[in-house]
Amino acid sequence: MTTQPLNRRGFLTRVAALGLTTALGTTLAPHLARAEWNKAAFDGKSSAEAFKALGVSATAESADVQILASDIAENGAVVPVQAVSKIPGTTRISVLVEKNPSTLAAVFDIGPDVVPDVTTRIKMGQTSNVTVLVEADGKYFTATKEIKVTLGGCGG
Amino acid sequence: MGNPMKIRAASKDGVTEVKVLMSHEMETGLRKDASGNAIPAWFIAELSAKLNDKPVMTAQWGPSISKNPFLSFKIKGGKAGDKVAVTWTDNKGDSRTDEAVVT
Numbered sequence: 647m648t649t650q651p652l653n654r655r656g657f658l659t660r661v662a663a664l665g666l667t668t669a670l671g672t673t674l675a676p677h678l679a680r681a682e683w684n685k686a687a688f689d690g691k692s693s694a695e696a697f698k699a700l701g702v703s704a705t706a707e708s709a710d711v712q713i714l715a716s717d718i719a720e721n722g723a724v725v726p727v728q729a730v731s732k733i734p735g736t737t738r739i740s741v742l743v744e745k746n747p748s749t750l751a752a753v754f755d756i757g758p759d760v761v762p763d764v765t766t767r768i769k770m771g772q773t774s775n776v777t778v779l780v781e782a783d784g785k786y787f788t789a790t791k792e793i794k795v796t797l798g799g800c801g802g
Numbered sequence: 803m804g805n806p807m808k809i810r811a812a813s814k815d816g817v818t819e820v821k822v823l824m825s826h827e828m829e830t831g832l833r834k835d836a837s838g839n840a841i842p843a844w845f846i847a848e849l850s851a852k853l854n855d856k857p858v859m860t861a862q863w864g865p866s867i868s869k870n871p872f873l874s875f876k877i878k879g880g881k882a883g884d885k886v887a888v889t890w891t892d893n894k895g896d897s898r899t900d901e902a903v904v905t
Binding site: 683684688723724725726728743746747748750751752753754755756757759760761763764765766767768769770 | 817828830832847848851853856857858859860861862863864865866867868869871872873874875876877878879893
């Protein structure tokens with residue numbers, strides 16, 4: 647019986663390994679379950695108010711956070727913005743538009759299986775600074791870019 | 803129950819790029835109709851994405867996201883035949899889930 651590929655010990659080891667990976671899979675992303683719509687943060691009228699409601703303390707500008715968007719948006723109703731973080735351990739990416747009536751546009755909770763690189767389209771009422779806020783290991787990093795709007799997106 | 807989303811998921815070099823186009827008004831609550839009455843806010847507030855039933859990303863949105871929202875993100879891993887599901891819930895409690903198979 648030397649060709650028997652799976653003896654009892656080998657089988658048990660495999661079962662244990664499988665159990666471990668399953669357990670890891672479920673515990674690796676606890677922050678994905680914490681999301682409850684943060685009204686206070688979305689009601690914030692400035693980055694400072696939104697940061698406070700998000701529990702953000704000290705932020706640092708970082709070259710590892712990138713905003714990919716055109717400098718001029720012809721139509722403020724549809725402004726494509728790509729937010730990229732190259733910081734290891736990124737768990738959350740937020741997009742804020744300083745001069746919008748509600749500054750916070752979006753919060754993405756990034757699981758370990760997702761590349762911290764998200765693209766969406768936002769509305770901008772007027773030319774404004776757009777900030778991407780990245781949370782990684784409990785620290786906060788930002789990047790800011792001014793996007794000029796030639797036609798506002800919040801009028802009638 | 804809103805209109806269906808369009809979801810494309812393509813795997814390349816070990817990364818699955820997912821593109822989602824949702825159908826939603828995304829009303830800010832700040833606009834007024836022709837007779838001057840405020841149009842109530844109506845927007846997608848919460849979003850979640852799953853790969854083969856495992857949550858990979860969640861998001862909270864405000865009304866600053868454009869009408870008929872577009873979202874693109876990248877999942878590490880994923881291969882042809884895997885299932886990607888996206889669910890949104892709006893501020894009125896309406897919700898919709900759509901699925902796509904990774905190509």
